[in-house]
Amino acid sequence: MAALGMAAGLAACSSTAELPPQEARVTSPADALIMPPPGGPGIVSVVSIIYSNARHQDIYLETNARSTGENKISVTQFIGKGGDGSDSRLRDVPFTEVNLTEAALAAWPGSGMSVSPYFVQNNYGPFGYAIAKPANGDTCIYAWQRIEPTLKPSGAVDRGAISIRLQLCRRDTSEARLLEIMYQLRLNIAVFPPAGAPAIIGARMAPVRPVGQAGFVEVIPPAPAAPARPAAVRSAAVTPATPTASTVVPPPGAPIVPPPGGSTGASSGTAVPRPPSTSTPPSGSDVTVPSPPSGGN
Template structure:
């Protein structure tokens, strides 16, 4: 039995290796698509853990390293008496001092907000130096998982992100922590909901956005509103030609009815006797 236990224990140990450059595809954690890009990956193996620094590209003016540091334990942390790496809880680490050491003279302020990503809760600090950069120092510890028997199934994982970027917002830098991805599964798959397959338990295709259509129906195109017809233009007013008040030279002056003629010659009315035109013969 002692030999069997010793053989099982030996499978949890890793062959130690000094720091070396490995391919980016061998990184234990990767930044989100679109960057920041990986420059190189420095890996070191301890008997009980693998430690990596994933160095990132940067356009920042602040002095310091842009990188993701990760330690993945395959067993419990060592006690410092051998080459095994210690698993130090964050409660025993001065994270504010770490943030100031990573980005000195940036005025790092620790966030008071509770946040979590797909792997659990994490913390962070933000700095804004006078050169226009925005800097973040974030940390996360993913607790070890146990088998049903109580034995260690997966060791703890610690992640630290330090990143400065020119003309970036806090939200943009914090989003990197939400989109970091480990290169292997961490949490055991959750059991399926008990309603699946059960009789008299209808399940409809309804998600967070409401009913999920197989073929989305395009939104109706709104017709432009009918515009009122313009009112017809008013008919042009007739042109009134003013009557000349002064007759041309030599023209007779015709008095207005019942009015005086004023000065000038008077045109007599036609005589009462005149030529009589006989009517037609009967």
């Protein structure tokens, strides 16, 4: 009987107390399970759902983007193991069983999401992300992270898994600044064991960013700048020369012909007399025509 009672006590210690389920309700931003960076984006509202084995929150964020979609952080904290979905217990689905590319495209439809091939991790461990740069000038991110559960020496769940998803678009921002939000998120949940993990790949409190020798490596490189067109060279306008009349210098002793209409001023040189009149001579006057000279026979 004593052994049976001890076994029952161990079973009770290894079990996790269930939560009273609650339907979706709006809660205070101060009760958010995860907080965005101090510099924003700010929290607009928090919608919380409580299952018997998990807490789920959608934390809606302010944005200036023009893309169609919800700007939010979705976080699920499992108290124990995931259920099978047949009752009030929420199912814990690993990311290996989720098509994250389809999830990213559904979050930002028509934006053309590209999944990052780089290994990255924040203070809570590795995470993945996809980036989009639609034509409207926005930069969009869809990021996902799963913090694996911790177990007690007995094998019981000490802390359940934590699932995080970030979907956010912002106008006139860089990919690096948008990704930095994943490094600045802070959980309002006890996550770490008493002893810190060493700073190695996959460890906590050891951020890894997509930075190479040339600096931050973007998933979608920026479009190359259009080549500058050479400035048009304007030629100076050429004003045509005004034609000048050529002056003909008469030879010495030549008579000077006055301009039409006569000139009242004094002129130098010899005046040219008018030609004799060709009008009909007056009647009664005889005109004598001289005979030709004789040839002398």
